[in-house]
Amino acid sequence: MTTMVDVARRAGVSVATVSHVVNDTRPVRPDTRAAVLAAIEDLGYTHNTLARSLVTARTRSIGLAVSAISNPYFTEILQGVEAGALEAGYSLLIADPHDDPGHERKVVQLLHERRVDGMIVAPSAEPAELIDYVTRRRVPTVFLDRLVGDGFDQVCAESAEPVRRLVEHLADLGHTRIGLVAGLPGLSTTTERVEGYRAGLRARGLPFAPELLAGGNSEAEGAQDATRHLLAAPQPPTAIITANNAMTIGALQALRDLGLEVPRDIALACFDDFSWADLFTPRLTAIAQPSKELGAAAVRLLLARLDDPARPPRTVRLPCTFVHRTSCGCPETA
Template sequence: MPTMADVARSAGVSVATVSHVLNGTRPVLPHTRQAVLDAVDALGYTPNTLARSLVTSHTRSIGLAVSAISNPYFTEILQGVEAAAREAGYSLLIADPHDDPAHERQAVQLLHERRVDGVIVAPSARPSDLVAYLGRHAVPAVFLDRVLPARDHAGGGPTLGRAPFDQVCAENTGPMADLVGHLVALGHRRIGLVAGLPGLSTTQERTAGYRQALTAAGLAYDEDLVVSGHSESAGAERATAALLSLPAPPTALVTANNAMTIGALRTLRERSLAVPDGIALCCFDDFAWADLFSPRLTAIAQPSRELGARAVRVLLERLAAPDRPTRTVRLPCAFVHRTSCGCPERRDGAPGRPPAGTGGTTEPSAPLERGTAS
């Protein structure tokens, strides 16, 4: 197997020059650089990344721990992470924590033991073991999609508003309030919510948005109208059935992620409830085939790929400046107005305009970066 010394002899340069060309550690004259690259190709030289990592303490690899990789939402996030990592010259190692607190710590530990330079994690509902491990081993980390309460790095009490790690997530409260407010503007007064897994920040924030819209409309919060679907299709089937079995069932339904939308639709079909004539339906999380349903699904679209790409950029900034203050980056969502909410469809195939003041727009606002967790 050819060595770096063989490349240097073939190109007529020093081993140090070959190292600078391959690692980009120092500018090299164009003709010298080309001579080195030609020698690499001719000899079939492959850099020993393991040996390099032992010298530099860097492997140019990122660990990604996200659950339910089969979920289209996380699949798109994965695509954003992979593309941004590749563009920056980093490889990607992936682990699935299964949304299990014990398993997620083991998954991240496995990535850490593979000497990744940093990790991107979508934390579970109870991530205390994970947070303790990351803090104890000083692992550069970015929390993705779900945020943590502002606490100190040792996992103790609240600090002056600074989250323990960098975080990248979507806005949840405002967009959910827009979605529910749109249904209120259409005349609905009993709106059911199929909520996500208890304990997740996304569940808490979207439920807060639901309550915020009701308060703004002068409607009382009815806890019977909020049932957890545990962020999965089967759970949403049960939650939707429970809502439809109420003495006064909801006239509109909001699902808090795409997997639960599928479960809700399955139950509505079993109950022979047509959308939107029998019940209006809106969902948080747009997905590729939402426009193919009949009627087409009114949804909140999250910037999934950009969330993944932004998480990579935030992690690389952390690696470049380990002592910089932590921050939370929130990206805007878009209201995708279709017809499952009950709005009539125009002759051109588009839905009628949503009522003014409901936030019914497909244009997201500017991204928001904060130094504190929301």
């Protein structure tokens, strides 16, 4: 088996220099680093991560706990986390807590028992057990996508202002009855998007009508029911905003079942863009979250916490992008 000694001989450097290159523990001159990396490639040297973890008490691994990994939004976040972790020399252990508080606690404990150096977690609507676990055991943790309050590292996209912009856009098109299919109660994203909805109504001088706000529980099936509920009102909405991509699918299914055509019969705009949104007929007007950037930012926050456990906690908010298409009723050329 090839060792560091073999690499050092091939590169003409000391074993300590090879160690610094492999472990990134000290700056090494670019030409020397290149020689070491070339020797590693030539000899097929594989770094013994396990042996190093016994010395440093680090496993160079990160636990990632996000629900609905099959959701395109979280898939892109995963790509951002994976790319950031790989660049920093970390591996990932991934688990799905299913947005269930009890299961979430078990998942986090299992990741912790596998000695990950830290965790990135998208918390459920009731994260008390999760917060208690990572706080008591001092597990370096970054909360992703959803805020849990002060005192923790967390990263998420803006939620209120983008929804406000959707409301204002629909109002400017002449809609005065604008419905919202909101997400799972208790999530910070749900609270903020409802706040943005109400702020948009106020900005355009429109009253808030409770019957135009329906909960879709952040899932397609719930959004189907919520959309039917909205359209059964004595004065139904002429436009609907859905608060995540899964609920957009549910709303579209409900509209199809009711024989309604977008945007001829009702306008539709959604929070969360996804790769095939541009392929729908009509093309979906959407708020695009910086998914991969969120994942990468979470990794940076966690690595900063590992390097300096005493640093003050940070909350990072990233802006979203308004993607103007035609489901809102605007012409193709708008």
